[in-house]
Amino acid sequence: xxxxxxxxxxxxxxxxxxxxxxxxxxxxxxxxxxxxxxxxxxxxxxxxxxxxxxxxxxxxxxxxxxxxxxxxxxxxxxxxxxxxxxxxxxxxxxxxxxxxxxxxxxxxxxxxxxxxxxxxxxxxxxxxxxxxxxxxxxxxxxxxxxxxxxxxxxxxxxxxxxxxxxxxxxxxxxxxxxxxxxxxxxx
Numbered sequence: 001x002x003x004x005x006x007x008x009x010x011x012x013x014x015x016x017x018x019x020x021x022x023x024x025x026x027x028x029x030x031x032x033x034x035x036x037x038x039x040x041x042x043x044x045x046x047x048x049x050x051x052x053x054x055x056x057x058x059x060x061x062x063x064x065x066x067x068x069x070x071x072x073x074x075x076x077x078x079x080x081x082x083x084x085x086x087x088x089x090x091x092x093x094x095x096x097x098x099x100x101x102x103x104x105x106x107x108x109x110x111x112x113x114x115x116x117x118x119x120x121x122x123x124x125x126x127x128x129x130x131x132x133x134x135x136x137x138x139x140x141x142x143x144x145x146x147x148x149x150x151x152x153x154x155x156x157x158x159x160x161x162x163x164x165x166x167x168x169x170x171x172x173x174x175x176x177x178x179x180x181x182x183x184x185x186x187x
Contacts (some may be wrong), residue, residue: 053071063182068078074175080122081132082168087117088138089161105160111140113152137164 060066092107105166118125126145132138139156157164 062127068179068182069107071175071179075172077128077131078123078168078175080128080173081135081137082165083126084118084125084132085137085157085161085164085168088114088155088157089164091117092155092157093133099130107157108154109157110151111145111153112148114155115147115151135167137167 088109089107092109094104095101095106095108096104114127122128129138129145130139133140136158138143139158140153142150142153145153160168
């Protein structure tokens with residue numbers, strides 16, 4: 001009978017430690033919500049407001065799953081932008097002939113032609129174009145492009161493809177290094 005009591009004490013102590021761990025996590029959550037400006041709870045005036053530097057603002061906490069997903073997204077989108085720029089470089093025409101401007105590396109392709117080529121690879125051609133424009137890799141008129149309506153709009157690759165590759169590979173390498181350092185992937 002004493003073994004049953006010992007087992008019960010063992011189970012109870014395990015349960016107590018689990019309850020204590022749960023309470024600790026719950027208290028930590030309540031404290032975070034008290035200073036969260038977006039929570040609906042009553043905020044205590046005595047608790048400090050969170051402060052962020054310009055570098056930290058809008059970025060996920062270090063080591064979080066959100067930060068890991070952001071690095072993976074950076075890698076994926078950079079690869080897609082590189083593929084898009086490669087297609088423009090291969091299928092596009094020089095913006096000026098070598099006689100007109102011999103040192104101009106820019107190439108141009110119509111949105112309709114690019115759309116028909118690139119959609120076989122990815123259905124996110126417009127989103128990737130917008131992202132590439134954000135990094136000054138390509139340029140085009142308008143805020144957003146629509147199939148058929150904007151088929152005539154020229155898409156211009158602004159930099160030599162070697163420079164584009166170098167820039168995007170640096171972004172991929174930086175994000176990969178951050179993932180390795182965080183332990184998310186093993187290299």
